[in-house]
Amino acid sequence: DTGVSQDPRHKITKRGQNVTFRCDPISEHNRLYWYRQTLGQGPEFLTYFQNEAQLEKSRLLSDRFSAERPKGSFSTLEIQRTEQGDSAMYLCASSSTAVGAADYGYTFGSGTRLTVV
Amino acid sequence: KQEVTQIPAALSVPEGENLVLNCSFTDSAIYNLQWFRQDPGKGLTSLLLIQSSQREQTSGRLNASLDKSSGRSTLYIAASQPGDSATYLCAGIRGAGSYQLTFGKGTKLSVIP
Numbered sequence: 001d002t003g004v005s006q007d008p009r010h011k012i013t014k015r016g017q018n019v020t021f022r023c024d025p026i027s028e029h030n031r032l033y034w035y036r037q038t039l040g041q042g043p044e045f046l047t048y049f050q051n052e053a054q055l056e057k058s059r060l061l062s063d064r065f066s067a068e069r070p071k072g073s074f075s076t077l078e079i080q081r082t083e084q085g086d087s088a089m090y091l092c093a094s095s096s097t098a099v100g101a102a103d104y105g106y107t108f109g110s111g112t113r114l115t116v117v
Numbered sequence: 118k119q120e121v122t123q124i125p126a127a128l129s130v131p132e133g134e135n136l137v138l139n140c141s142f143t144d145s146a147i148y149n150l151q152w153f154r155q156d157p158g159k160g161l162t163s164l165l166l167i168q169s170s171q172r173e174q175t176s177g178r179l180n181a182s183l184d185k186s187s188g189r190s191t192l193y194i195a196a197s198q199p200g201d202s203a204t205y206l207c208a209g210i211r212g213a214g215s216y217q218l219t220f221g222k223g224t225k226l227s228v229i230p
Contacts, residue, residue: 006160031216042121042206042220043161056216091160093218105151105166106208106218110159 004109006092012115013082020078021112025094032075033106034067035091036060043091049075050097082116089113119144119211123221131229135195138224140207142188150183152192153206155223161206165192197228 005024013019025032031050035043046065047057051072061067064082069075079086093108120143130136140150148169153161165174165181167190173182180193190207204225208218 033216033218035218040222042208042222043218044220045217048216089158089160093161105149105163107163108153108161113158 004092004094004107006090006109006112008112009110010113010115012117015082015084015116017082018078018080019082019114020076021090021092021114022074022076023092023109024074025092026096026107027073028098029094029096029107030072031095031097032069033093033095034075034077035093035108037089037091037111038087046077079114082114084116087114087116119209119219121207121209121219121221123205123207123224125224126222127225127227129227129229130197132197132199134197134228135193136197136226138192138194138205138207138226140190140192140221142209142219144188144211146211147183147185147188147209149210150181150190151208151218152179152181152190153208155204155206157204164205194226197226199228199230202226202228 007022033048034046037043045058046061047067049069064080067077089111091111093106095106122141124139150167152164167183178195183190204223206223208220
């Protein structure tokens with residue numbers, strides 16, 4: 001397993017367009033998280049899944065944002081009608097809750113850099 | 118709401134120097150704490166994880182400690198190298214049943230050759 005993969009690495013879009021990002025977590029990790037990071041700030045929590053269930057959404061996740069994890073494996077994050085304020089790095093992470101797992105830490109992907117012009 | 122403060126915001130040191138990065142939490146109820154490294158425009162690389170039953174972790178030239186009673190963590194880097202230049206982020210999970218990492222803004226480290 002090569003870790004958490006995110007696609008695309010960079011996305012430039014015009015304001016008002018829709019964009020979709022993909023995240024492939026570590027295969028044995030049952031939890032998947034989306035975070036957003038703006039310049040000079042630490043990442044902020046957006047939402048998380050345990051298997052295919054979306055269990056929590058942050059207030060940062062407006063109605064224009066939707067995330068899915070249909071089969072409990074990869075996840076997509078869609079932003080509709082993008083705004084300039086959506087410009088940020090979108091980070092995906094995964095972790096395991098398995099009993100006996102050696103490490104309960106988070107593994108992050110390389111992120112998708114979104115620029116809305 | 119948990120808030121995380123990292124001091125200093127930026128640090129510049131000559132190569133070979135030992136250094137300490139600080140992280141503090143407004144709520145000392147920390148379950149796990151994780152230190153990450155972030156290179157410009159990149160994702161986060163996990164450095165050290167201190168689990169609930171631990172007080173410190175070591176990996177190579179890195180040592181991280183956690184004092185839950187005071188809500189503080191430190192990351193010690195020995196014999197710094199130019200390749201250590203990056204932003205270092207600490208993040209905590211508040212409870213065993215929690216899932217959200219709360220991050221500080223990071224410390225930007227520059228190691229001068």
